Amino acid sequence: MANSYDVIIIGSGPGGYVAAIRSAQLGLKTAIVEREHLGGICLNWGCIPTKALLRSADVLDNANHAKAYGLVLNGSISADVTAVVNRSRGVSQRLNGGVGFLMKKNKIDVIWGEAKLSKPNEIVVSKPSKPAVQPQNPVPKNVLGEGTYTAKHIIVATGARPRALPGIEPDGKLIWTYFEAMVPKELPKSLLVMGSGAIGIEFASFYRSMGVDVTVVEVMDRIMPVEDAEISGIARKALEKRGLKIITSAKVAKVEKAANSITATVETADGKSQQIVADRMISAVGVQGNIENLGLEALGVKTDRGCIVIDGYGKTNVPGLYAIGDVAGPPMLAHKAEHEGVVCIEKIAGLPNVHPMDKGKIPGCTYCNPQVASVGLTEAKAKELGRDIRVGRFSFGANGKAIALGEDNGLVKVIFDKKTGELLGAHMVGTEVTELIQGFVVAMNLETTEEELMHTIFPHPTLSEMMKEAVLDAYGRVLNA
Template sequence: MADTNYDVIIIGSGPGGYVTAIRAAQLGLKTAIVEREHLGGICLNWGCIPTKALLRSAEIMDHANHAKSFGLTLEGTMKADVKDVVARSRGVSARLNGGVGFLMKKNKIDVIWGEAKLKKPGEIVVGKPSKPAVEPQHPVPKGVKGEGTYTAKHIIVATGARPRALPGIEPDGKLIWTYFEAMKPSKMPKSLVVMGSGAIGIEFASFYRSMGVDVTVVELMKNVMPVEDEEISKFARKVLEKRGLKILTEAKVTKVDKASDSITAHVETKDGKTTQIKADNLISAVGVQGNIENLGLEELGVKTDRGCIVIDGYGKTNVPGIYAIGDVAGPPMLAHKAEHEGVICIEKIAGVEGVHPMDHRKIPGCTYCNPQVASVGLSEAKAKEQGRDIRVGRYQFNANGKAIALGEDNGMIKVIFDKKTGELLGAHMVGAEVTELIQGFVVAMNLETTEEELMHTIFPHPTLSEMMKESVLDAYGRVLNA
């Protein structure tokens, strides 16, 4: 008879789930992970990774369209083959999907294939997977366990999230898309409405614009990417509009009429006026919601709030032996937050010394549109709301030699310090490769670095990273190259 008892069972194999499983195995815990559709979860298969593959194709297209400015001449016209662009993206995901399977075997983690439901603390029943929403079920990996009852002292829910739908504007997979359909179009639309300008919406808007699509973004809030610092958001908007995106803020889609091969979006602006925008498709990117249904949580009395599981700083729910991490445990709904949250949870379970709750102020956020946007910590407005006496430093890409040499001189770095203590409160960036640069400030904040230490850090030349130091110097009236 197969062994069905474990120290830890994790429901969901996304970034949070599979990283938690690996850490559990490293700590000597007998571990199993339950998956119903694809190893790696949404991030690897339908989110973070494949979208970056699409955006890489868009980036190369943008560079090719400006080859003349680099002294290069391309013969003929650069064209995008949508089938090949999508195939490359799916291939990247498939490669990493196999990599997760390898990591499970390497760390001796049992994979249980099916849909899990909590029957009582310490016990789950795994049944047949429900029908996947977007494409035929991935082949069941070899060597996995299947349906049955499994027990564990600790059960961690890591079931992720799915696209949120607005009443009356529900995605239909044909004319109204979620990110699933937007990631694998059978043909390139000529025009597109994107509803929502968060990371998902603005990344797809950027991708399709690079592919030559007429794109209109509709955002309910005052600024695009509304979670970002207002100054950075406004800077990004100017660059996006210069690239040809049409952006309507303080506006909402109230209704969508569908024809056989097009949609008409009724858009209401803040002055109460309504305009109609006709397009081939509409992408609904109005956020995501946690996958808390059909898990048995309600029957067990697990507390939830606004569609997410309520946890303490270590992933514990109100029911002993049941934990939650990642998107299903609430915002920010980011893969790297899920991974770190999972490590904290399992290390606390294992009794590792020195484990402390995650500091949400030090979780970086990245948006991979063109221009890229990245941030960590407090925005200028948030710092002022908290009554902080602050210093603000800025540095423009157009004063940096490397950015000019790259032909990527449209961007800005902004830093916010506490005037009294020199504490770095926040960093905000827009421009080329800022999603790679931001981690320098994340490390600095985690080490409680002050402005003095940053000023005395030697940054290599010529690099984009030099702008980070210059922005710090600017906050203290000591900028050198501007």
């Protein structure tokens, strides 16, 4: 049958389109359903365009400190927010077209519309509620639309959306989500950011670089609360040195709107309160899975706290139905979704030795200035689990490359099991640490101990040398500090 497939994937974000490609590679007849834009939120409104914005911020920061590098820039330096946003959108559009090319290359059918599970192994696709942004060039080979489609295996990869707090719902004008924060028509003079996770801190960092007066409010006792406490403490000091105002152990209790500003009542844990007036506010209190209007309830699909419950291979409690990515629960990261999609497809295809994903080896990255990256257990968590540990640290201030770059503020921290030498976790703050963390991820995946890392030759001069030095420090053998 023309509308019958081996695999249908609902959603073309990082998890969805990567799963579709792997499915096609394994010889399965594959289709992917998308209601808005290929690449999903990550490519179009998340991971990629925010990094383009942050790159502009980095260039501006460097230009403003040119004198420190012996350079003289004639004339004033300022941000053209329209040009900055246009560059960011252009990056996304280029990659959107790239996903379209990959669908065409791998002979994957693209079905434009909104999918709903009508019964096991069947979906009904209807016209999307808003116009779909189809790639201009190249268009996938087979583009389909409304109708009924069947598949032996259906994978839900519908992603997530910003969470809203009751009474403080984003309105698109004064209270923004990351959608509006990514495409400002003009820069506000002041900004309040509610939430200090990766999204909140990245936007706080970007807008501060653009010259905006930024205040961050976090309900926990420290910013980036999922990170190692020592690392988040260093990050806070660096962000405050750049001029960010940070209030922790506090919540935004109420927001009053004026014509072109908001007044937020902020209550702290000690019972005190203050009012903060800002031109705009970003609500960055997390995301929630897109599980509505999919027909999950009628099929009896098990959910928990707004996400679909799965096993280690993406299987739900309903035969033939799977879920991957943000809609399947935390950590809600693009690279987790991609790997989850590959694992799910390879299990469906019956490949041997398919291993379930180990969430303890998923790296996390925050692209603020300074960057933060981590993998595995924090020091506090390792102790909580009763592990007898060794901790090693190495400062950016003792690394030649970091000093040469003028980026000597940061730390590399590693945690080992004292008895076995197992690398339990690695945590970093400083320039380009999001590019360094994968070295520790590979080491953990290979079950590397301190001995192998100590005998690994790191090139000089590089930032990566700090990774080895931190390992040496954990065992009393540090060389350059």
